[in-house]
Structures are given as C-alpha cells and as structure tokens.
Amino acid sequence: EPEVTQTPSHQVTQMGQEVILRCVPISNHLYFYWYRQILGQKVEFLVSFYNNEISEKSEIFDDQFSVERPDGSNFTLKIRSTKLEDSAMYFCASSERGSPATNEKLFFGSGTQLSVL
Amino acid sequence: GDSVTQMEGPVTLSEEAFLTINCTYTATGYPSLFWYVQYPGEGLQLLLKATKADDKGSNKGFEATYRKETTSFHLEKGSVQVSDSAVYFCALSRRALTFGSGTRLQVQP
Numbered sequence: 540e541p542e543v544t545q546t547p548s549h550q551v552t553q554m555g556q557e558v559i560l561r562c563v564p565i566s567n568h569l570y571f572y573w574y575r576q577i578l579g580q581k582v583e584f585l586v587s588f589y590n591n592e593i594s595e596k597s598e599i600f601d602d603q604f605s606v607e608r609p610d611g612s613n614f615t616l617k618i619r620s621t622k623l624e625d626s627a628m629y630f631c632a633s634s635e636r637g638s639p640a641t642n643e644k645l646f647f648g649s650g651t652q653l654s655v656l
Numbered sequence: 657g658d659s660v661t662q663m664e665g666p667v668t669l670s671e672e673a674f675l676t677i678n679c680t681y682t683a684t685g686y687p688s689l690f691w692y693v694q695y696p697g698e699g700l701q702l703l704l705k706a707t708k709a710d711d712k713g714s715n716k717g718f719e720a721t722y723r724k725e726t727t728s729f730h731l732e733k734g735s736v737q738v739s740d741s742a743v744y745f746c747a748l749s750r751r752a753l754t755f756g757s758g759t760r761l762q763v764q765p
Contacts, residue, residue, distance in 0.1 A: 543699060572752070581660075582700075582745060582755035595751045630699065639749035642688045642707055647699035 541565045545631050545648035552621055552655055560616045560651045562631030571614045572632040572645065573606065575599075582630070587638060588614065594638070621655045628652050658683040662746050662756035669736055669763050677731040677759045679720075679746035687748040689713075689722050689729040694743045694758070703731075703744070736763045 544563040552558045564571050573585040587595040588606055605617045614633075618625055628650045637643035663678040681689065688707045692700040704713030709724035718733045729746060741763045746756040 545699075574753075574755075576758075579757070581757045582747075582753075584752035584754070587752060597752070632700075638751060639688075639753045640751045642705065642749060644702050645700075645753065647692075647694075647701070649697060649699045 541646075543631055543633055543646050543648035545629075545651050547651060548649070549652045550654070552653070554623055554655055555620050558618050558621055558653065560618075560629050560631075560653065562614045562616075562648055563612055564614055564631065564633030565635075565646055566612070568633035568635050568646070570594075570634040570636075570638055570643070571606075571608070572634075573616045574630045574632065574647075575627040576630070576650075577624075577627040585616070589638075618653075621653075623655050626653055626655045658687065658748060658750060658754045660746050660748055660754055660756035662744075662759050665743075665758075665760040667759060667761050669761070671738055671763055671765050672735045673763075675731070675733040675736045675740075675761065677744055677746075677761070679729045679731065679756060681727050681729065681746075681748050683727075683748055683750075683754075686724065687750060689720070690747040690749065690753070691718070691720055691729070691731050692745040692747060692755075694745065696742070700745060736761070738763045738765055 571588040576582045631648045632645040634643040690705045691703040693703045704715040706713040706722035
C-alpha cells in the first residue's frame with residue numbers, strides 16, 4: 540500500500556534555530572496536513588494545505604510556522620525560531636479527494652520526533 | 657470547542673480477552689467519528705468510522721457504535737491478539753480531525 544514518508548524520524552535542534560520537517564505525501568493525493576503530539580497530550584491539528592495554499596490552520600500555527608510544497612512531491616513544515624515547547628512528534632498526512640469535513644480518510648506518516656534543547 | 661476524551665492507558669490484557677476503550681466527545685451538531693490505530697514505528701491508520709448516529713463501524717474484529725445520547729464511541733473487540741498491541745486514537749471530524757490523547761494497548765501472550 541502506498542504510504543506517507545517523513546524524514547528525519549528524529550531531529551534535535553537548539554532553541555532559536557530554524558528547523559524544516561519533510562514529508563512525501565502519497566503521489567495522487569491533493570490535500571496535505573500537519574499534526575503534532577506533545578508527549579502525553581492530544582494529537583493536535585496544525586494546518587491543512589490544498590491547491591498550493593493553506594486551507595485551514597489552528598491557533599497553534601502562528602507566524603513561526605510555515606508550510607510549502609516546493610517541488611510537487613515534498614511537503615515541508617518550517618519552524619522559524621524553535622522554542623522548547625515546540626518539542627513534539629510531528630505527523631504529516633495526506634488525503635486523496637477531500638478533507639475530514641467530507642469524511643475523507645487521512646493517511647499518516649510515522650512522524651518526526653522533534654527535540655528542542 | 658470540539659473535544660475528545662479517551663480513557664487513559666496503558667491497558668494491559670491477556671490474549672483472547674475482551675477489549676473496551678472508552679471514548680466520549682463534545683461537539684455541536686453531529687460530527688463523524690473515527691478510530692485510528694498506530695502500530696509501533698508506523699503512522700496512524702484509519703481503523704473504522706461512523707458518520708451518523710447509531711451507525712456501527714467495524715474492521716478487523718473491532719467495532720464501535722456512534723451513540724448520540726451518550727456522546728460516545730467506545731471501541732470494542734471480543735478477543736484481542738498480541739498483534740493488536742498499539743496506540744488507539746479516537747477522533748471526530750470537522751474541517752480538521754480532533755483527536756483524543758490516545759490509549760496504549762498491550763496484549764500479553
């Protein structure tokens with residue numbers, strides 16, 4: 540079965556540094572998402588992306604965050620100046636035709652564990 | 657706002673035991689409800705879903721019924737296997753998925 544691929548699986552960075560998390564969604568999917576899970580807490584929605592623009596974002600997704608689909612296959616999440624509280628597991632997801640609002644199935648990657656020191 | 661509450665884990669069971677993982681939700685209207693599962697080293701996978709009240713979702717021996725009156729979507733399986741060991745996430749859908757915190761299930765042989 541096709542799968543969503545995330546790299547790296549673990550990333551360690553210093554507070555204040557920029558970090559880019561990378562994802563390769565399933566090739567024929569049109570909708571892309573980032574979620575995160577802080578240790579012991581809920582999986583939280585960050586942002587959804589369709590047709591080369593952000594379609595939804597949560598209050599977590601502030602000016603420190605940005606997303607990009609630079610080349611038609613990768614989907615990246617950039618955190619401009621990392622804070623300690625950004626330490627979390629970040630999940631990328633994609634869906635084929637629609638969003639959760641239309642009950643579309645999301646396919647998730649295995650996550651990138653970001654540790655900010 | 658919308659929220660999902662799951663029973664805390666870890667849940668440890670012996671093989672062939674009956675499983676219940678409780679999930680309740682708070683939402684306006686009637687969202688669709690989902691169970692996702694994360695096996696070790698893998699991403700979250702859709703396990704089952706129900707899109708309206710009284711619907712029963714089922715897959716791989718797991719079942720959950722959308723109960724509007726109790727705002728619940730409890731996950732059940734009659735006989736668990738070691739291979740069911742994973743983290744289970746309850747979720748509801750609006751424009752984005754709203755997840756619970758996950759429940760780790762450990763099944764011992």
